[in-house]
Amino acid sequence: MKVIRVANENDGGKEALKVFEAALANGARTFGLATGGTPETTYKELVASDLDFSRCTSVNLDEYVGLGPDDPQSYNYYMRTRLFDAKPFKANYLPDGLAADPDAEVARYNEVIAAHPVDLQLLGIGRNGHIGFNEPGSPVDGKVRKIKLTESTIEANARYFDNEADVPQYAYSMGIGQIMAAKQILLEAFGDKKADAIAAMVDGPVTPEVPASILQRHPNVTVIVDEAAAAKLK
Ligand code: F6R
Numbered sequence: 252m253k254v255i256r257v258a259n260e261n262d263g264g265k266e267a268l269k270v271f272e273a274a275l276a277n278g279a280r281t282f283g284l285a286t287g288g289t290p291e292t293t294y295k296e297l298v299a300s301d302l303d304f305s306r307c308t309s310v311n312l313d314e315y316v317g318l319g320p321d322d323p324q325s326y327n328y329y330m331r332t333r334l335f336d337a338k339p340f341k342a343n344y345l346p347d348g349l350a351a352d353p354d355a356e357v358a359r360y361n362e363v364i365a366a367h368p369v370d371l372q373l374l375g376i377g378r379n380g381h382i383g384f385n386e387p388g389s390p391v392d393g394k395v396r397k398i399k400l401t402e403s404t405i406e407a408n409a410r411y412f413d414n415e416a417d418v419p420q421y422a423y424s425m426g427i428g429q430i431m432a433a434k435q436i437l438l439e440a441f442g443d444k445k446a447d448a449i450a451a452m453v454d455g456p457v458t459p460e461v462p463a464s465i466l467q468r469h470p471n472v473t474v475i476v477d478e479a480a481a482a483k484l485k
Contacts, residue, residue, distance in 0.1 A: 264292025393426025
C-alpha cells in the first residue's frame with residue numbers, strides 16, 4: 252500500500268485528483284465510486300477540473316434499500332448532485348434502492364459489475380473498517396448482496412438524517428471480492444474517528460474482522476490520509 256499523508260481533506264481532494272488524472276491518462280474508463288463525507292473534496296476537485304468523463308462509465312459501491320433517486324439521502328441523489336450533473340459520464344450505474352424484488356436487484360447489479368470491470372475504485376472506510384457496506388465478518392470473495400447495517404454504521408450515518416430511526420437498516424453493496432478485482436484502488440480517510448480503522452487496515456493482520464485489511468493483498472492501493480486519520484499508524 253502506498254500511503255500519502257496530507258494536512259487536511261482539502262489537500263486530500265487535490266491528491267485524489269492527481270490519481271484520477273493519471274488513471275484517465277493511462278486509459279482508465281470505468282470508475283468505481285463511493286459516497287459519504289470522505290469523497291466530498293475529491294468530487295469538488297473533479298468538478299472544478301477539466302477532466303472529461305464523457306467516454307467513461309461509473310459503477311457505485313452501494314445504495315440504501317428503500318430510498319429512491321429523488322430522496323436527498325439516497326446515494327443516487329448524492330452522486331448526481333456531487334458529480335454527475337457537472338461531469339456527465341457515458342453511463343452511471345447504482346443499485347436501485349426501490350427495486351421491488353431484492354434478489355432480482357442483487358442479480359442485476361452483479362451482472363452490471365461483471366460487465367464493467369473497474370479500472371479505478373474509490374473507497375472510504377468505516378470506523379469499524381468496513382469498505383462499501385461490507386461489515387466485519389463479510390466474506391472476502393463476496394459479491395453484491397443486501398446487507399443489514401451494523402449499529403455503529405447506522406449511528407455514524409445518522410448525521411445525514413433528521414432522526415437515527417430514519418437511517419435505513421439495509422443496503423445493497425458490492426462485495427469485497429468485486430472491490431478487490433479493481434485494477435487500482437484509492438482509499439481516503441480523514442479525521443480522528445478513522446485512526447483506529449486506518450492503523451488496523453495498514454499495520455494489522457489481514458482478518459475479516461477488519462474488512463479493509465484485505466487491501467494489503469491488492470497489488471495497487473493508494474491510501475490518502477490526513478494527520479488525524481494517520482495518527483495511529485506505526
Ligand atoms: C459509501 C461507502 C461507505 C463509506 C464509509 C465512510 O459509499 O461505501 O463504506 O465510505 O462508511 O463514510 P464517510 O465517508 O461518510 O465517513
